[in-house]
Amino acid sequence: MKRFKKILKWTGIVLLLLLGGLSATIAMRQNIQYDRPYPAITASTDSAVIQKGKHIIFGAAHCADCHSKANPDSLIALGQDVPLTGGFVFELPVGKVYTKNITPDKETGIGNYTDAEIARALRYGVHRDGTAIFDFMPFHNMSDEDMTAVISYLRSQKPVRNEVPGNEFNMLGYAVKAFLIKPVGPEGEVPGSVKVDSTANYGKYLANNVANCVGCHTERDMMTGAFTGEPFAGGLEIDGFITPNLTPDPGSRIYNWSQEQFINRFKMGKLHPKTPMPWNSFKRMSDDELKAIYAYLKTVKPVKGKIK
Numbered sequence: 386m387k388r389f390k391k392i393l394k395w396t397g398i399v400l401l402l403l404l405g406g407l408s409a410t411i412a413m414r415q416n417i418q419y420d421r422p423y424p425a426i427t428a429s430t431d432s433a434v435i436q437k438g439k440h441i442i443f444g445a446a447h448c449a450d451c452h453s454k455a456n457p458d459s460l461i462a463l464g465q466d467v468p469l470t471g472g473f474v475f476e477l478p479v480g481k482v483y484t485k486n487i488t489p490d491k492e493t494g495i496g497n498y499t500d501a502e503i504a505r506a507l508r509y510g511v512h513r514d515g516t517a518i519f520d521f522m523p524f525h526n527m528s529d530e531d532m533t534a535v536i537s538y539l540r541s542q543k544p545v546r547n548e549v550p551g552n553e554f555n556m557l558g559y560a561v562k563a564f565l566i567k568p569v570g571p572e573g574e575v576p577g578s579v580k581v582d583s584t585a586n587y588g589k590y591l592a593n594n595v596a597n598c599v600g601c602h603t604e605r606d607m608m609t610g611a612f613t614g615e616p617f618a619g620g621l622e623i624d625g626f627i628t629p630n631l632t633p634d635p636g637s638r639i640y641n642w643s644q645e646q647f648i649n650r651f652k653m654g655k656l657h658p659k660t661p662m663p664w665n666s667f668k669r670m671s672d673d674e675l676k677a678i679y680a681y682l683k684t685v686k687p688v689k690g691k692i693k
């Protein structure tokens with residue numbers, strides 16, 4: 386018995402030392418700064434470029450759905466351009482992550498960021514200080530042309546003062562942040578521009594790199610955001626909904642939908658009041674954009690999803 390107690394004592398001490406070492410390492414790894422390149426993006430004051438950015442921001446890219454907490458959805462439904470003042474909080478298993486104020490306010494927004502710093506955040510997934518951004522946004526492969534348009538619109542907004550709290554992590558969050566969260570960057574080469582038309586090629590770009598259809602309609606590990614399922618096969622649970630399968634499998638939700646039905650569904654906007662899908666922003670997509678996405682979804686690998 387005595388010996389046993391001794392062993393217990395020693396394993397206890399060893400464990401404590403290990404845990405101590407681990408928490409020191411975790412603490413050390415909280416603010417790792419990653420060296421990432423600055424894209425050569427410069428905002429323009431050309432009104433056509435700003436207009437294009439606005440169309441992307443309030444349509445396919447649905448920035449307002451996340452970068453506002455003033456019940457953006459009902460304002461978007463009224464066709465208003467919601468100020469991108471941030472402050473919406475995502476309650477994750479790892480803690481609270483707040484969307485940032487991306488109006489040009491100098492103290493609480495992006496007024497002091499350079500164009501290249503904003504572009505680097507969106508493309509390479511690092512904040513201005515080089516720390517990793519949680520991968521909520523799918524814009525890593527957004528073309529130079531569209532990135533320029535987006536940043537040109539951001540610059541043209543009215544600055545709004547709104548102090549957003551810093552992210553708050555729990556113990557699990559600190560550990561995940563220390564070892565699992567790394568900046569996500571582009572895959573392959575980022576295009577200078579992508580031809581805007583109603584083909585599957587443009588649809589592929591929109592569905593993956595702008596509108597993030599793939600991000601919700603694919604199973605992921607909610608702790609790290611890593612993809613675990615087949616692209617577009619659905620099955621991800623968000624806010625009590627399970628995303629449907631969008632692949633061309635006979636068991637998919639849209640297998641029998643004509644192009645016209647697909648477009649009309651998008652024009653209807655939100656049908657389930659609590660759905661996380663940003664239908665009211667997507668409603669602003671043009672018919673050509675929707676045709677392109679429809680055409681692309683016909684070309685992805687058919688997969689039997691968890692639900693129709």
Ligand code: HEC
Nearest residue numbers: 442446447448451483484485487506512513518519521522
């Ligand atoms: C699905 C939600 C979501 C969408 C859509 C979204 N964002 Fe974000 N964005 C976030 C979150 C969450 C953060 C903060 C992440 C973090 O702190 O790790 C963020 C951070 C940022 C940052 C970094 C700010 C900083 O201080 O480092 C910029 C810039 C930004 N978003 C711009 C945009 C733009 C422009 C769009 C649309 C083209 C957009 N976001 C769409 C959720 C979103």
Ligand code: HEC
Nearest residue numbers: 596597598601626627628629638639657660661662663678
């Ligand atoms: C933020 C997560 C999210 C994003 C982004 C998203 N979806 Fe969804 N989608 C959902 C959820 C959840 C549902 C099920 C609830 C509903 O119908 O609103 C859904 C449902 C659907 C449906 C079935 C609608 C019906 O009436 O049967 C289609 C079609 C669809 N999504 C297509 C898309 C396409 C195309 C995109 C990209 C342009 C996209 N989704 C982006 C979460 C998302």
